[in-house]
Amino acid sequence: MPIGSKGCQTMPHDHTHSPSGHPYRKDDDVPLNYWQTLEIAVRELLIEKGVTTATEIAAQIDAMDARSPANGAAVVARAWSDPAFYDQLLADATTATRDMGFDIGPMKLIAVANTPQLHNIVVCTLCSCYPRNLLGLPPDWYKSRAYRARTVKEPRKVLAEFGVTLPAGTQVRVHDSTADMRYIVIPQRPAQTDGMSQQTLAQLVTRDSMIGTGLAKTV
Amino acid sequence: MTNDDTSFSGHRWHDMGGMTAGGIPTDQHDFSLWEKRVDALMVLCSTKGHFTVDGLRRVLEDMPASAFEDMTYYERWIASVNQNLIESGVYTTAELGARMSEISARGDTYGEAASD
Numbered sequence: 001m002p003i004g005s006k007g008c009q010t011m012p013h014d015h016t017h018s019p020s021g022h023p024y025r026k027d028d029d030v031p032l033n034y035w036q037t038l039e040i041a042v043r044e045l046l047i048e049k050g051v052t053t054a055t056e057i058a059a060q061i062d063a064m065d066a067r068s069p070a071n072g073a074a075v076v077a078r079a080w081s082d083p084a085f086y087d088q089l090l091a092d093a094t095t096a097t098r099d100m101g102f103d104i105g106p107m108k109l110i111a112v113a114n115t116p117q118l119h120n121i122v123v124c125t126l127c128s129c130y131p132r133n134l135l136g137l138p139p140d141w142y143k144s145r146a147y148r149a150r151t152v153k154e155p156r157k158v159l160a161e162f163g164v165t166l167p168a169g170t171q172v173r174v175h176d177s178t179a180d181m182r183y184i185v186i187p188q189r190p191a192q193t194d195g196m197s198q199q200t201l202a203q204l205v206t207r208d209s210m211i212g213t214g215l216a217k218t219v
Numbered sequence: 220m221t222n223d224d225t226s227f228s229g230h231r232w233h234d235m236g237g238m239t240a241g242g243i244p245t246d247q248h249d250f251s252l253w254e255k256r257v258d259a260l261m262v263l264c265s266t267k268g269h270f271t272v273d274g275l276r277r278v279l280e281d282m283p284a285s286a287f288e289d290m291t292y293y294e295r296w297i298a299s300v301n302q303n304l305i306e307s308g309v310y311t312t313a314e315l316g317a318r319m320s321e322i323s324a325r326g327d328t329y330g331e332a333a334s335d
Contacts, residue, residue, distance in 0.1 A: 030328060033225055035293075037332065040329075040333050045315065057260065123236075141247075
């Protein structure tokens with residue numbers, strides 16, 4: 001069973017409203033399990049001890065929800081359009097993306113660019129490290145045993161499972177992330193996109209193309 | 220790797236790079252509210268200096284290999300967040316136990332038990 005799929009099934013339940021009279025969010029209306037009870041307890045104790053507040057937690061979740069691959073796509077589209085920015089991004093992606101408003105915090109970010117001769121792919125063999133500031137939370141497959149184990153050993157087979165078949169002469173370079181070091185792939189700019197605005201270009205940049213398990217969309 | 224495997228390859232269980240494994244799973248689930256809250260608590264507590272990402276990982280990596288199969292991602296995370304907070308003295312195990320009992324008595328669903 002893939003990671004993350006348990007404990008989230010919607011079960012039939014008589015109650016459609018919480019004690020406060022508000023409709024439940026769909027994911028609230030599931031039988032309470034041990035780990036959810038622990039989350040509630042930890043959260044309440046942290047609030048009581050003055051470590052955080054309910055408002056701060058809600059704001060953190062909103063910030064998390066606001067981060068999506070659209071952030072990374074804006075970075076890639078700018079890199080495709082602006083050679084000076086492309087150079088900055090490859091030299092110091094931490095600073096270049098922070099200047100666009102996508103702060104990675106205390107971690108370091110490295111941008112790696114695909115070329116006709118080189119394809120980059122990113123994994124975290126040890127856990128789930130991911131450039132959340134640019135892509136949001138990682139997909140379940142990124143955290144799976146299969147992706148973590150196999151990508152460093154047989155990347156072309158992994159790529160084939162994602163529908164990416166590279167010419168035999170293309171070098172594949174695998175980047176293993178750490179807690180402190182994250183990677184973003186700059187995919188190749190598709191053909192026949194000369195003169196497109198950054199906004200239009202960004203729509204061609206998929207999440208997987210920035211992990212390296214996909215290519216940018218063609219036009 | 221099985222639970223009764225006493226041999227040591229030089230890798231701990233979380234160090235999966237290069238091992239043999241099956242096809243990449245394609246299932247995707249949307250994160251539920253409680254999972255997002257776990258993530259938020261980790262970010263807030265580490266930002267405020269109560270523990271570090273290395274502390275989070277230490278507890279995760281000290282779990283048995285079976286934890287990767289038996290627990291979901293955020294189940295492992297809340298276990299680690301809790302362990303780190305107890306170690307750093309934010310609250311005690313007694314306070315935690317009392318609170319969990321109280322929460323379990325509130326209702327049978329997350330929505331009934333979680334105070335908003």
